[in-house]
Amino acid sequence: MLNITAEELQQLTPMMRQVFELKQKAADAILFFRMGDFYEVFGEDAEEVAPILDLVLTSRERGDKQRIPFCGVPHHSVKGYWLKLLKLGYRVAIADQMEDPAEAKGLVRRDISQVMTPGSIDELEGLEADQPNYLVALHENPGDKQWVLAALDISTGEFRLGVIQPDDVSGWLDILQPKEIVCRRFLQDELKDRIRNYMARGPLSFGQLSEALLRDKAAQQKLMQDQFACTDLKTLPCGAVPGGEALVAAVLQYLHDLHKRTVQFLVIRPLREADRMQLDETVRRDLELFETARRRDTEGSLFKEINATRTPMGARLLRHDLARPFLNPVMIHERQEAVQSLLQAGAETLSVMQILLKSCSDLDRLTTRVLAGKAQPADLLQIQKSLEASLQLADMASQLQGLEWGDIRSRLELAAAFTRNMEAALAPIPAALGSLDVFVEGYDAELDRLRGLSRHGQEQIDAYEQKLRQETGISSLKIKEHKSYGLLIEITKANLAKVPTGFIRRQTMVNNERFVTLELEALGETLAAATEEAVHREQELYQQFLQTLAGKQEQLRAVAEGLARLDVYQSFARKALQDNYVRPKIAKDGSLRLKACRHPVVERWVGSQAFMPNDVQLTNQQRQMLITGPNMAGKSTVMRQTALAAILHQIGSFVPAAEASLPLFDRIFTRVGAADDLSRGQSTFMVEMSEAATILRQATDRSLVILDEVGRGTSTQDGLAIAAAILEHIARKVHCYTLFATHYHELVPFSAEFPSLRIAQVEVQEEDEAIRFTHRLIDGASGSSFGIDVAKIAGIPASIIARARQLMTEPQLWTEKEAPKKRLPDTKAPSLPPLEQAFAHEKAPPSGVHGIALQRILERLERTNILKTTPIQALTILDELKGYLEQKDQGSLFPEAPNLC
Incomplete structure (x- = not known):
């Protein structure tokens, strides 16, 4: 689609010109183009993804006597198709309608609303609950030729930064397991050569850092100031990192170019944690910490065996800890004390904790959705239930001994203010925006007034319908709402003779005809205006509510951390209780x-x-x-x-x-x-x-x-010596x-x-x-x-x-x-x-x-x-042994023996 001249472009229909122009903006992504109730994919993009997504591939006129392949999916189910492509390593660009088609003059204006990449997913359905979803950015610092690595999880707000050696890249990728790598274009070939082993394990997406920004120190400082309220890294937990400011600014700009919000990134932590041991790739493989060495399956790994966590946050924390054991004896002792106190509390306490934790959703990632303005009312109700469970768990933690429980309790108690506000605002049953059922009665007087007009309007419609039945004698008369015509009176063909002269015919159907009256039109306009105003007010209040929650993200993150730590400790205690583990x-x-x-x-x-x-x-x-x-x-x-x-x-x-x-x-x-x-x-x-x-x-x-x-990989004598x-x-x-x-x-x-x-x-x-x-x-x-x-x-x-x-x-x-x-x-x-x-x-x-x-x-x-010998390898070895018995270089080695094989 990109190989088209300006002259050829002008020969296309206006809509197809729009498609080609938007594709130029997202050349490395699959473009989904919104057309009414569908998203459509054109050209080579369509030919590539149609068989992957099991879509029917067809074609249409371009306007220059040529046809272009295309396929499409309904807008209400498109998310699943996007996520499937992202899991396969594709990048997806979304071209949305930027204006109401009913009000547009000519062709509806469209533009790229977002670019989705494997490393920038914030949809819970597209993420592994027990794993982070890292995007890794790499940059070679021109000053000392050292490599700087940034690891970001856009779904949780985690941001880490540090200097690494080029030969260590593959090992760090094995630890972080990123789905996407961002670097300078000229570095990609060298990088791919270094990480061929990692790339062979599954799909990996590549993005490009802005060359202009990497050279513009003033622009870097502005981005740093806007994001972290500082112009260098010295004041952040990661400390000074040579070339770090350039990489941080460039990766933030990369996310902005994808139309992603970055307000969830509050601090930058060091890549290496001084109080923790780093287990390298070989140890993780040989000890099968996260997957089996042969099948690369989580079943049979240590993580799978010891993981009795009940929340996504707890599972991710356990995974993080298992890859980075503590070096500080105080930290180890405090954790063991926390586990010991749980065991002393007994199995019943553990069971209650697990039930409460099971009711907690992924508070960390839901907070990010709030910050991005993507959280739906159902997401807020999940947050509310998680916070309510947190308060109950805080009460349980107050009964346990140890410094860890005091800190966890103080974090969980932060949920109290949130739960009061959410209970006073949100309806107890999840409702979609526009349903007028998101907020409880009494939350907002204006919303209550408009909602009353809208809901009582149905009563007025029912009363007018009953009145018409009595006046016309048509018992089957019904008033229905039509998308284009508004309220209509529906009368079957058998009763058309009873229709009064004041009825105005609007639509003829197979089995009935539809009419309107001046009185019904006036009623419909009044009710439509009230409903529209009520929906607008609900949406306005909802955005304000999201902004209020977003302003408290640090408290929400603190509650999420408290839940994660409590979950890990109860997991340790549950495992110790079930399988007779002892305190070391x-x-x-x-x-x-x-x-x-x-x-x-x-x-x-x-x-x-x-x-x-x-x-x-x-x-x-x-x-x-x-x-x-x-x-x-x-x-x-x-x-x-x-x-x-x-x-x-x-x-x-x-x-x-x-x-x-x-x-x-x-x-x-x-x-x-x-x-x-x-x-x-x-x-x-x-x-x-x-x-x-x-x-x-x-x-x-x-x-x-x-x-x-x-030494077994060489001859006996050499191996023995080594x-x-x-x-x-x-x-x-x-x-x-x-x-x-x-x-x-x-x-x-x-x-x-x-x-x-x-x-x-x-x-x-x-x-x-x-x-x-x-x-x-x-x-x-x-x-x-x-x-x-x-x-x-x-x-x-x-x-x-x-x-x-x-x-x-x-x-x-x-x-x-x-x-x-x-x-x-x-x-x-x-x-x-x-x-x-x-x-x-x-x-x-x-x-x-x-x-x-x-x-x-x-x-x-x-x-x-x-x-460690597979059946095929065993047959090969057997054939090798047989060959030793049948050597005929100088006659058989065993002339006196029959052919034993």
Whole structure:
């Protein structure tokens, strides 16, 4: 539609010229053009969205002997179509009629009334209740080349700002999960290259910052002054941010260009919160905090498991806290005290709280709708009910002990003034504007007078109808209101002979005819004027009421925050009560002690009776634990549940254990599982090493580190060397709390040099040539990885299992010539034993050409994580193993054996 010349434009009909001109204003959006009772979409826009929205695509004349495709939807149902497009990443421009068609001279004037984008939605139907809806703006500060990031939620008024490194963009996007990114046009290509992984996860919209404004300091200061009553960021909570003023002003201008109001943004907070721990993308993924790693589904995540909140505000606060645990012991203690007092109050108190909270709507987002002037009477009644529930909850909070409850109560009590005013103004049953039922009788004398005239007018119509029936003798005579003609008298064809001469015919229908009298016309005009004036007065009063509420947004936000905090605390208490969570202690001696600790999600899936709790203990002197054992035995579960207990502790929750005492960690790091990063051209091993490198650079002696099978992505000898070097570095230099799971049993004697390291294993019992996993963590090292047994459980054909066992017993399996010894780099600790000694606990291993194949088979089985292997991957592995048995480079490796596969 944009490729049209000025000469071609003049050949179009006036309406089509209007369509093309408005499309020029919103070139990157789908244009919805209001025509009477419909919104219509034209040209390429129509061809693109018709199949998506399941609309009939047709065409019409343009005026230049060409036809243009178009589709349309009724105006009363268009919102659902807009929201569907927004969820798919589209931008939607709305072209509305700017004047009354009945009063327009010629073509009705139309203009863009708003542009809707995925990051600027304020309609509750288009938002996820338990998640923020961030718009992220990025700008490279010309002075120091640092990147500045702003995160805004237009639906709640949250605004955050901070400096980041370019390489950290993807990680921040994973934390914020924005639906829209706004930046300078020339930066978009570089940005898209950096965030390809994030873009692959779903639709993402891009907007453009104003180049002119980014260069105009005076205009920036004016926007800052108008919005925040200051010209720089120093006085705001975010503090001074290099290049921040330019970005803040540019993103505000961007929203103004979309015809969005920004009065909900009262302050700018820092991107990073000094009193909170930032959990990075890897931790969120490995611990499955918000979605499962494989299916990216919320079902099976920690958030889903512990979320017993009953309000959208509470759910969003819990999500925020779970991603940013506290570092301040005072904050943790106060939260735990609040939860403890709820538990002491009992299950009945919790149940009443949940019922009251359930009646509370999304007060934060409804407040934003009030500020935008979009709130309907039904929205105000939801606010009123939420405020009434808040006062009841304030009374309950007054009975609870702790500083947190005092602060929450004071916030909730702010609802009192609102509820009195709303009860005195609004009708108890939701009514639409124009119905004359929005406000109660007595709220406004003028409205009451006009409303009385309008409503009593129906009584006058009924009386006049009865009078005409008596005068004409026509019992079926009816007076009806017509959209164009006003009040009309309807008489059936059978009674037309009885129509008096004073009746004036207005309309002939199939079964009846419609008339009017001079008296009825006068009555209709009087009543219409009264109704019109009453509707106008109601709308005027309604706008005044919205403005009054908008002026109290800080108090409304305070009530919403009080509800959110109360909701999170009752959620913690409910979970503790239902699933026997215990209050953790902050370990002043630096020890980590978890007795009968459980994984909350795994326990839910397998059942509390089937789940095996475990004790985990680290001390200030013995901070590292080396865990051995086969796949499927429970190493990863033990490590993950320890990290989850630490996170739950530092958000003020109770933890799934019989007893718990933990230090305060400054960071939590994980390295669990592996996968290729094809978008960046990185192999499994490269991803593994990159994540391990990040841990080694950033971890401190107050960090908790989870490392699972480091080094498995490469050859056995190289992987063993790397794993040993990393373990030594952690034990000798970093001194962080570490759970290190491995299949490299050679690390057990190697780690004897480190007094800070404890050896543990997940128990495996051998019964009748089979193994049984008890999932118990016990002291000591596992004698074997039981790779062949695990392969058998996984379904590897019996012939291969039998051959593998046979090869394990052959003395010529390893030879000096075919498997030369490799040593670790020189370190202060003794070198690891050579590969032959690794089999000391088995019978003498065989050597020769058979050893080459068996070595490959065993290495491949050792690297295979059954729990993370898909059926297709398992078939691929099986084919690989089969290939080792059928090699014919220099004849068969097993000439004496039949084809086992």
